[in-house]
Amino acid sequence: MRVVSLVPSLTEAVAVTLPGVLVGATDWCTHPADLDVARVGGSKYPDLDRVRALRPDMVLLNVEENRREDADALVAAGVPVRVTYPRTVDEALTELADLLTALGAAQEPPWLRAARAAWADPPRLHPVRTAVVPVWRRPWVVLGADTFAGDVLRRLGVTNRYAGHAERYPRPDLAELRGHDPDLVVLPDEPYRFTATDGPEAFPGTPCALLSGRHLTWYGPSLAEAPAVLAAQLARTVTA
Template sequence: MPLDDLGAPVPLAGPVRRVVSLVPSLTEALAATCPELLVGATDWCTHPADLDDRGVTRVRGTKNPDLAAVAALRPDLVVTNKEENRELDVRRLRERGVAVWVTDIETVPASIASMRRLFREGLGVAEDPDWLVSAEAAWGGPVPPPTARVVVPIWRDPWMVVGRPTFTADLLARLGFEVVTGGVVGRYPAVEVTAVDDPAVADVVLLPDEPYVFTEKDGPEVFSHLPTRLVSGRLLTWYGPALVDSAISLDRS
């Protein structure tokens, strides 16, 4: 019996033929690797853009999935993530007799290893998809010394920023960016803007478009001492094929 990232056994009744994904980045990875298996995804699963045209059923959000709708799809496997999904929903699905695979990802190498284990041991995919091979090649080098300090807000009112240990902090470190939080400890700590809007603390503020949708008129106006840059949240926070796009699109300077 295969084990998920948390070491929990995943009781598969046979070959997996139907998968529901409750993680947007894993939905994209599944659609790019074994699209014929994907039957359900969350409302937040935006890549690829034609999921609805493919007949993939929406099962509400990552934090509030419609468990009855998930079960009605008769999945052989539901794919989740420790950070993005609630343990309560995982437990309730398992109580319904649904096999659930929980991923646990905090670094780029861990994301590659996690997805490879899911594909091979959970889904029976014999060979790595091309995008996974490309991602591993693109991110396989050592972590370089930091060349810039960045603040990465993920919410406002209250303001919350990316801290450590997180996938985003590790990805940015591999691009030469050191995530800073103004001295506040935590994975996604709440901060005072005045504590981070300081050239002695950071060099630039990266404002992603998810989970909070920062825009030209919503976010930059708060920072009067640091330059701001709008970036794709997908490139900062998604694993899967987004890793290839991140390596190409994010500025390494």
């Protein structure tokens, strides 16, 4: 089996579970740190000639991270693809188990069993806090309905003010965001790299939780440690 992954979290999942299966990944696939495979460009604009040249038995994609036209082009070229689209933690755990089995794993890896255990009873904020969750600025983009990261936060005791929005990634202006009067603002460090000096200044007087984007949005081995990491980051904000 020869696999090319265009999804960083799936790259990590395959690389640590089935060494030798992965032959290609994007330039943004940074985990594991010692990953040594051919690089095929970005997630949004991969070099499909490089992908095909690796003669993959399967290319891994995600509905949100990759473009439909790239998936269609690979299929038209006779390259098998597998497209993931988890919108909850449970869906992510199931999709990961099914994918690894399809790639030849004889049993669930230890990290996946640990992730199931970690999310069976994750730490929660008490009382539950309401939040807005920007994932981009210029323009502002926030988590809306039916998102994986939204489910992660819900399980940790954070209610997304935009969870009932008609769109999955609304684009409100800053005045609207402030008008929701949230208990806190959640600012992950990816896909936009919010920092202590880039983001919180837009929400004076409101606590801003700077969270690990990898633990908030990736579905792979980081799922096992995500509840503890994110809960600690949230707790530091609400108790400061």
